[in-house]
Amino acid sequence: xxxxxxxxxxxxxxxxxxxxxxxxxxxxxxxxxxxxxxxxxxxxxxxxxxxxxxxxxxxxxxxxxxxxxxxxxxxxxxxxxxxxxxxxxxxxxxxxxxxxxxxxxxxxxxxxxxxxxxxxxxxxxxxxxxxxxxxxxxxxxxxxxxxxxxxxxxxxxxxxxxxxxxxxxxxxxxxxxxxxxxxxxxxxxxxxxxxxxxxxxxxxxxxxxxxxxxxxxxxxxxxxxxxxxxxxxxxxxxxxxxxxxxxxxxxxxxxxxxxxxxxxxxxxxxxxxxxxx
Numbered sequence: 121x122x123x124x125x126x127x128x129x130x131x132x133x134x135x136x137x138x139x140x141x142x143x144x145x146x147x148x149x150x151x152x153x154x155x156x157x158x159x160x161x162x163x164x165x166x167x168x169x170x171x172x173x174x175x176x177x178x179x180x181x182x183x184x185x186x187x188x189x190x191x192x193x194x195x196x197x198x199x200x201x202x203x204x205x206x207x208x209x210x211x212x213x214x215x216x217x218x219x220x221x222x223x224x225x226x227x228x229x230x231x232x233x234x235x236x237x238x239x240x241x242x243x244x245x246x247x248x249x250x251x252x253x254x255x256x257x258x259x260x261x262x263x264x265x266x267x268x269x270x271x272x273x274x275x276x277x278x279x280x281x282x283x284x285x286x287x288x289x290x291x292x293x294x295x296x297x298x299x300x301x302x303x304x305x306x307x308x309x310x311x312x313x314x315x316x317x318x319x320x321x322x323x324x325x326x327x328x329x330x331x332x333x334x335x336x337x338x339x340x341x342x343x344x345x346x347x348x349x350x351x352x353x354x355x356x357x358x359x360x361x362x363x364x365x366x367x368x369x370x371x372x373x374x375x376x377x378x379x380x381x382x383x384x385x386x387x388x389x390x391x392x393x394x395x396x397x
Contacts, residue, residue: 133211133212134155134208134209134210134211134212134213135206135207135208135209135212135270135271135274136155136206136207136208137204137205137206137255137256137259137270138204138205138206138207139203139204139256140201140202140203140204140205141200141201141202142200142201142202143200144198144199144200144201145164145165145166145195145197145198145199145201146201148192148193149192149339150169150190150191150192150337150338150339150343150344150347151190151191151192151347152185152187152188152189152190152191152347152351153185153187153207154187154209154354155187155207155208155209156184156185156186156187156207156208156209156224156227156278157184157185157191157205157206157207158182158183158184158205158206158208158277158278158281159182159183159184159203159204159205160180160181160182160203160204160205160243160248160249160252161177161178161179161180161181161182161183161203162179162180162202162203162204163179163199163200163201163202164177164193164195164199164200164201164202164203165195165196165197165199165201166193166194166195166196166201167193167194167196168183168191168192168193168194168236168237169191169192169193169194169336169337169338169339170183170185170189170190170191170232170233170236171189171190171191171232171233171299171302171306172233172298172299172301172302172333172336172337172344173233173234173236173299174194174336174337175236175237177237178239178240179240180240180243180244180249181237181238181239181240181243182237182238182243182248182281183236183237183238184227184236184238184281185236186227186228187351188232188351189232189233189236190339190344190347190348190351191236192338192339194338204252204256206252206255206274206277208274208278210224212271212274213271213274213275213278216271216275223275223278223279223282224278224282225282226278226281226282226283226284226285226286227278227281227282227285229285230285231303232302232306233299233302235285238281238284242284246280246284248277248280248281251273251274251276251277252277254269254273255270255273255274258270258273296336297322297324297329297332298332298333298336298337300322301318301322301329301333301341302337302344304318304321304322305341305344305345305348306348309345309348309349309352309370309371310368310369310370310371311371312371312373313345313371315329315330315341318341329341345371346381346385347385349370349371349372349381350370350381350382350385350386352369352370353366353367353369353370353378353382353390354386354393356369356370357390357393357394363390363391363394366378366390367379378390
């Protein structure tokens, strides 16, 4: 078995299903997606960082993120790592979204990094693991009813998560100094954010703050700021804001620095990104 063994299945049109079985812990950098990610943890020695909030993982826990939440697994050992995950966009389930009900509302009505985990006891109680198994079956076996069954199981997973979030009294989210810094960064992306500024704002030594941030989130303050600025830039590009204006709007001093950072993170230039929309 190789260091990175996985099987991959997908359905086009705003949906992708991915089953992964790694013989050893993989190297997964902090990232965002242009879709919702719903993740069923199966095996491994890992915790999960979402916007700097750390979630302990047990078998059959579900963890989800929206397109604005920077996230990554943090591995405590090199143990085998298994998970199932789906990526889904609004357009894939558009027929289930009405003026009276949107199954995605629970994933959106939160502060970033809050209540991203559904404990395994709820996953079992509501049969969410079985719905993941159904999706696995209908992506492995392309049948006449596959598309319908994938969609109906997918909308049930999302609607159930929203329902659980609306009634759950779990104190999943733990506010701390790093979360204060993350909230400040998210609210001030258009401004110049330096370590000296953060040191003065939060009355913490910048070297201690950098270490604390890296230890809790798995990425540096600079990496986090760059990722969040590029994410905001992508949102602006989808809103038809002129590319020439975006560098300033997301806090870059010059276009060349913006261009370099955007391409390094996304793999394409800002103008090329607009052509992919």
